[in-house]
Amino acid sequence: MLAQRMYDFRQTLADDGIVFCYSGYITEEVLSGIGSAIKNKLTVETTDKRTARGVFSLFVEQVQNVIRYSAETEVRSDNDGGGRELRYGILTVGRSEGRYFVACANMIERRDVDRLRASLERLKDLDADALKALYKETLRGDTPQGSKGAGVGFIDIARRASNGFEFDFFDISDTRAYFAIQAYI
């Protein structure tokens, strides 16, 4: 039963073209470890460095979004007595129909859904020149409210996703929603 259940799980991933999957608390250590694994795999798999670098970039930006914004958290105490907030998320990397994809999903607050949807829809409508202009404007400007990073992660994803990206939301309770984004190269 156990082996069959795991085999079925493996098959479910394979059917979607997923070659790599992680579900759990996503930390900077996870990013470093999985990042190197993905980089090595891409180097073996593709001779096209541009594609390999692009997939790696999508991976880094998406993982850092989860680390910064996932609403599903757990505080774990460090050895030195300090608390560390861990953020839960799922990430997959795969290949289907000749395209690579990188997808991430995590919980967010429902009150943030409209704002996030609006900004991602706006990015989807912009062409390369407009994305570049917005990217530079954001790099120069002050960090937007509620952002812990440069606030340019999603713009970078939109710029690098040469075959576009899609995203979706799913309400899971009165206050929480699940957010997923998948970008293609």
Place this chain on the structure above:
Amino acid sequence: MTTIKLPATDRSPEIDFDFGANRFKMSGESYPENITEFYGPVIGQLEQHLSGLSDADLVFEFELIYFNSSSAKVLMNMFEKLDEAASRGNRITINWCHDEDDDNMQELGEEFGEDLEHAKFNLVVTSA
């Protein structure tokens, strides 16, 4: 202190800033775990150095393989500071090095370079 020398790690670039000679180099990958912790002291010292300079020759070399969007923000800020220092009469040369097959790094460099009004910007192709 007249130099900052930091070895490259998996996630942070090598930093070789020689304030005495006015030669500055950053090379490798940049997606540090804590962007402020890594770049804060480096950029702080550079800004302080620039503010005291006039009529000086400075050369900056960037040889980056990959940088994330948070690092891009640091680079943009740094380029603005360099251009400002150049507008005050310092001669600043920025050499942006990229692999010959890495047109993406070339484009990213051009995007930073096109905003410079006073500093001199060169694209340098290194063989892969």
